[in-house]
Amino acid sequence: MVTIRPATHADIPDILEFWRRAAENTDRQDDASKVTALIDHDPDALLVAELDGVLAGTVIAGWDGWRAHLYRLAVAPEFRRRGVGSALIAAAEKRFENFGAFRADAMVLRDNDLAHHAWKAAGYHAQPHWGRWVKTLG
Ligand SMILES: CC(C)(COP(=O)(O)OP(=O)(O)OC[C@H]1O[C@@H](n2cnc3c(N)ncnc32)[C@H](O)[C@@H]1OP(=O)(O)O)[C@@H](O)C(=O)NCCC(=O)NCCS
Numbered sequence: 001m002v003t004i005r006p007a008t009h010a011d012i013p014d015i016l017e018f019w020r021r022a023a024e025n026t027d028r029q030d031d032a033s034k035v036t037a038l039i040d041h042d043p044d045a046l047l048v049a050e051l052d053g054v055l056a057g058t059v060i061a062g063w064d065g066w067r068a069h070l071y072r073l074a075v076a077p078e079f080r081r082r083g084v085g086s087a088l089i090a091a092a093e094k095r096f097e098n099f100g101a102f103r104a105d106a107m108v109l110r111d112n113d114l115a116h117h118a119w120k121a122a123g124y125h126a127q128p129h130w131g132r133w134v135k136t137l138g
Contacts, residue, residue, distance in 0.1 A: 002056070002084055004091045007046040009039060014055055015048065022057075023074035024112055047091055049075070049084050057084040061092035068092075068101035073118070080114075089122045107132065 007015060012035045019030060038046055038060070049057035056079040060071040070092055075084045096104055106124065108115050116126075 002049050002051055002082075002087045004047055004049050004087060006044045007035075007039060007048045007058070009036060011048060011055075012036060012039075015046070015058060018055055018058065018076065019072065019074060022076050023072055024109060024115060044095060046072075047088060047095075049088050051079055051082075051084065057088050059088040059092050061095045063096060063099050063101065068096040068099070068104040070104055070106040073106065073115070085118045086122060089118075 012032050015035060016030055016032065035046070042063070045060055045062050047059050047061055048055060055076070057073075057075040059073045060069075062069040062071060070089070073085060073088060075088075093104060104124075106119060108119060108126070
């Protein structure tokens, strides 16, 4: 049985370890202070899924007051294909409904086939006419 709840400060070490083994490989630089800042800023944004009390997945359902963004969708390899990812996306979308968000988006690597399957199954599609423009700050 999957249960989904907002992460607390006590979850942070486990989540950081979980992301190292389960999340999409990117150029991120995670540490406890950044996750603490997220939870302090929006205590309901970082959602964790548990299967029988074991951390099985995460998603960040970020609402910035304007748009709804999804980050860090990840499910432990041993718990994949059991509906945990879908349940996390559904929980994030439910949260976005409360804000009147009309659309949600996710950053997805072009060659991440696992992610493409899961996002498509949840009703998401790529927008080939958009690209990501970035600048490293600091
Ligand atoms: C992407 C990810 C979160 C999916 O999690 P999951 O719990 O396995 O997803 P679900 O079990 O809810 O699967 C939902 C649907 O997605 C599709 N799907 C998921 N994995 C699939 C696969 N390997 N092959 C084909 N379809 C797949 C299926 O339609 C599935 O429904 P079904 O099992 O009833 O057929 C997981 O694979 C993962 O953590 N990958 C590594 C991290 C990552 O890439 N995250 C995405 C960042 S954008």
